[in-house]
Amino acid sequence: MTTDTGTDHATSVLRDVLRVYDHRFLDLDPSQRRRLFEGTRQVLGADGLSDEARAALPASYRLRAFCIQHGMAGELERLIADEVSGSPAGAVVVGGRVYAMYPYLRGVPRQDADITDEVGVEHRLDAVAWQGRRELRIRGTARLERIETHRTAVDLLLRERATGAEHRVAAEAVEDVQDGFEAVADLAGLGPGRWDAHVAATALGLTREARFGTLRGPRLKTETQTRALEDGAEASAYFTKGGHLAVLVRGEPRPDPLRAKIKRRLHR
Secondary structure (H helix, E strand, C coil): CCCHHHHHHHHHHHHHHHHCCCHHHHHCCHHHHHHHHHHHHHHHCCCCCCHHHHHHCCHHHHHHHHHHHCCCHHHHHHHHHHHHCCCCCCEEEECCEEEECCCCCCCCCHHHHECHHHCCEEEEEEEEEEECCCEEEEEEEEEECCECCCCCEEEEEEEECCCCCEEEEECEEECCCCCEEEEEEECCCCCCEEEEEEEEEEECCEEEEEECCCCECCCCCCCCEEEECCCCCEEEEEECCCCCEEEEEECCCCCCHHHHHHHHHHCC
C-alpha cells in the first residue's frame, strides 16, 4: 500500500521529469530526444499516471505523459511546438467543464484534457477617465482563455479591500474592438476605502474573474486621476504597486453649504 508521502514523492518526480519537455526537448538532437522519451516511458510504466498524479499535475503535463506512454513521439513534439509558439489548442465547454481540443491527439481520456480549473481571463485595460462629477468610464477587452464564442458578458467589479464590499457594473460591448467593452461606474455610492478593480467574463455558462490593469493598451494614461464627488467625498483612480487599477475614496459626505450656514446661524 502506497503512503501519502510515497505518492507525493512519486508525483514530484514525475513533475520534474515532465518539466523538461519544453523548448529544451525540441533543442535536443533526434537521438537525445529518443533516449529521453524512452527513459520517461519506462518511468511511467504501462499504466501511465495514477489518479493521484492526474489530480496533482496540470493538463499540459498530463497530455505529455499520455503521448509518452503511448509512444506518440511526433504528436508530443507538435504539442510542445504549439505551446512554444504561443498557439495552444482551442477548447470546448461540455456540461460546465472545459476540455482542450487537439485534433492530432486521438484517444486522450477526458480527465487528461480537462482544463476547467486552469482557464482564466484574457484582459487588457485601454482607457480610464472621469465622466461628469461622479462617474468613472473604463474601456478595455476581456474574454475567457482558449474558448471561442460569439458572445461574452463582461462585468466590472469594484471590491473594497478591507471589507469585501462589492460594487458591480454590467459592461456594454464595443462593437469596433474585438472583445471590447465599456463600463461606467457611478462612484457616488461608494464608502471610504480602497476599491480594487476586477473584470469578470462569462460565456457558455462559465465565469472567470481577474484583477484588472496590469495588461494595458499603448495609449493608456497611468497618472492618478482625482475628482471631488457631488456628495463631498473625494475619489482617486490610481494604479497599485502591483500595477492593478484601484479607486481610493476619502472622506465622508459633507453637509450642503446652505444647510451648514443655517445650522451655524441657529447655534449662535
